[in-house]
Amino acid sequence: MLKKIIAALSIASVLATAAPTMSEAATYHTKAISVAKSNLGVKYRWGGITPSGFDCSGLIKYSFGKAGKTLPRTAAEMYKKGTRVSISSARPGDLMFFAPNRASRVTHASIYLGSGKMIHSASSKGVSITSTSNVYWKPKLVGIKRI
Numbered sequence: 001m002l003k004k005i006i007a008a009l010s011i012a013s014v015l016a017t018a019a020p021t022m023s024e025a026a027t028y029h030t031k032a033i034s035v036a037k038s039n040l041g042v043k044y045r046w047g048g049i050t051p052s053g054f055d056c057s058g059l060i061k062y063s064f065g066k067a068g069k070t071l072p073r074t075a076a077e078m079y080k081k082g083t084r085v086s087i088s089s090a091r092p093g094d095l096m097f098f099a100p101n102r103a104s105r106v107t108h109a110s111i112y113l114g115s116g117k118m119i120h121s122a123s124s125k126g127v128s129i130t131s132t133s134n135v136y137w138k139p140k141l142v143g144i145k146r147i
Contacts, residue, residue: 029093031067036119043126054121075109082145098140
């Protein structure tokens with residue numbers, strides 16, 4: 001796993017020389033995803049922002065923080081940031097936001113991994129990867145943002 005991370009960072013470093021703005025975003029998104037994946041299985045903890053326990057926005061804030069990006073603390077505050085993108089335009093590292101219904105405030109967030117997968121911390125399973133077409137989450141999706 002460590003070799004894969006080092007290889008990915010090496011490739012990102014080479015790309016940074018060719019296209020600094022594009023690869024800078026690719027680098028922090030890739031690193032945030034790697035950090036989140038390294039915490040798979042960590043138990044859910046409401047208000048948790050460390051590997052001893054994460055809530056959804058805590059996992060995102062922690063992962064992006066380790067990648068050099070500071071984000072707000074809550075999913076609702078994160079939803080106010082970034083640029084809205086469609087599901088068909090989503091890229092790995094984009095943030096997905098969910099609410100109990102479309103009229104409600106955002107209450108959950110995840111990191112899009114690509115290929116119809118997302119990583120998040122949910123009260124039922126802790127940090128886990130699930131499908132974006134999951135019957136529970138899909139109808140609750142209210143938007144995707146690129147940070």
